[in-house]
Amino acid sequence: MKLKNLVAILLVVVMTGLLIYGYTLYNKTFVSNTAFEEREVYVTFPTNSTHEDVKKILSPYVKDFEQFDAVFQQVSFDQGYFPGRFLLKKGMSNYDMIQALKYNVPVKLTFNNQETIEKLVSRISSQIEPDSLALIEVFTDPEFLKENNFTKDDVLSMFIPNTYEFYWNTTPLKVRNQMQKEYNRFWNEERKAKAKKLGLTPTEVVTLASIVQKETAKVDERPKVAGAYLNRLEKGMLLQADPTVVYSKKLLSNDFEQIIKRVYLKDLKLNSPYNTYMYTGLPPGPIAMPDISSIDAVLNPEKHNYIFFCASVERMGYHEFAENLAQHNVNRDKYSAWLDKNNIQ
Known part of the structure; x- marks a missing residue:
């Protein structure tokens, strides 16, 4: 009778231990561990990031990083942390975040109206990992320019303003190759024929x-x-x-x-x-x-037959056109008077 009681007590202790372990494991793995108020945030891990780098990047977004990291080591020890851009959502558990860190989210890279190649690379580098120096180096590579009939002065013409999709940790060469591909696609036979006609x-x-x-x-x-x-x-x-x-x-x-x-x-x-x-x-x-x-x-x-034009003072944003200098001078004087009247320097 005593042996049965002892076995029963041991079973209760084991079961209780298992329940506590299971509950603890569940909390570590499946209970929310995010520390941000926004609905979602993006985090980026640079190429060759160390464990300490990742900790510094993630810590502001995770309530208990040590707990998160412990689960990560159990679930994804073999792969380590990947470089890239990742989406975290409010309320995610450690498990959810670990799964999210497996999916590199592309960047919608946009640019327009840049006046120089230097300003363009600055704009691009603000959206992806490669820096301005690395980008301008591949964009102005002498061999590349020669092969594609560009110069440092006109290589800006290769970039067609649009929205492009890249991984945040893409390479400068991949960016250049995609831009060149889009340029060649844009300049189809119809457009090239029209240019030649001009x-x-x-x-x-x-x-x-x-x-x-x-x-x-x-x-x-x-x-x-x-x-x-x-x-x-x-x-x-x-x-x-x-x-x-x-x-x-x-x-x-x-x-x-x-x-x-x-x-x-x-x-x-x-x-x-x-x-x-x-x-x-x-x-x-x-x-x-x-x-x-x-x-x-x-x-x-x-x-x-117009060869002259001047900003209009009657239709703001538009111009007044003229076929001869006399008419143009009338339009120009009118515009200059408007500038002076409005004290535009």
Whole structure:
């Protein structure tokens, strides 16, 4: 009888121990262990991160990192921590977070309207792991430029503004290859044929499109502005595009953050190959990154006889066009008077 009681007591003790162990294990594994209030957060683990690096990154988001890490070592010891970008959701358990750290979430990489290759790589590097130096090195690699008929001045024309999907820890070479692939896809036979008909290369089309885009924010006006510039090129005239003067001023001062609202007569004499008041033809490369509407505006220009245009004071954002200098001077004087009246410097 005593032996039976002893066995029963031992069974109760074992079962109680198992229940406590199971309850503890359950709490460690399946109870919420997140420490953030947002609905979801992204964490990034750089390539070659150490255990201490991961601890430093995760600790702000996990209530008990030691508990989390203990479960991780049991469940995923073989694989370790992967580099990449991962999504954590509020209320996740240790198990849920460990599963989430297996799935590298792609980044929606976006860029537009960048004025230089340096500003572009800065924009890209703010969204993925590779830094600006690594990116610009592959984008301006002499062999790559030569093979693809680009120069350091016009390689910006290879980048078509859009939204692209990359893993956060992608390599600079993969970014360049994808950009080159998108560029080649964009410049299909139809677009190349239109460029050839205009007597322009794809790079020259993008360069002109960058001027058109800086000249007018109105998408519906871009084909008309493109037509005027193309008329000038056909006549061998100076483009005399104010946006190229603004770009020259920024380039010469090495300050692309400044806001220039007005171009003065003295600015027209700035000695820069980008200043189309000083140099005939197109600049050495784009003065910004034009979007697709501007590129297609150059490829599909409005047919007319206008060679001059000036910002309109009656239709803000649009321009007044003229076929001769006399009419243009009237429009220009009206605009200059408006600038003076509104004290725009």
